[in-house]
Amino acid sequence: PEVPTALVIPVHNRREVTRACLARLRELGVEAWASLLVVDDGSTDGTAEMLGAEFPKVTVLPGNGGLWWAGAIVLGMRHAMAQGA
Numbered sequence: 001p002e003v004p005t006a007l008v009i010p011v012h013n014r015r016e017v018t019r020a021c022l023a024r025l026r027e028l029g030v031e032a033w034a035s036l037l038v039v040d041d042g043s044t045d046g047t048a049e050m051l052g053a054e055f056p057k058v059t060v061l062p063g064n065g066g067l068w069w070a071g072a073i074v075l076g077m078r079h080a081m082a083q084g085a
Contacts, residue, residue: 007034
């Protein structure tokens with residue numbers, strides 16, 4: 001059986017960059033073969049609200065602002081693996 005694919009995207013206060021990234025992944029049809037998982041590490045610029053409003057299929061895991069890149073990747077990978085990725 002095929003193993004599900006997950007893309008883990010760590011973000012912190014990069015609303016517009018995150019929006020552009022996810023829009024491009026949507027255009028490319030990535031959502032058809034991979035789950036998209038954004039780890040929002042305590043953004044204060046409206047990133048979480050934008051994700052909920054514009055990308056409802058994206059799984060969003062919140063952080064407290066202290067995960068940094070490596071911690072966000074670990075959190076995202078653990079979640080993805082628990083879902084079978």
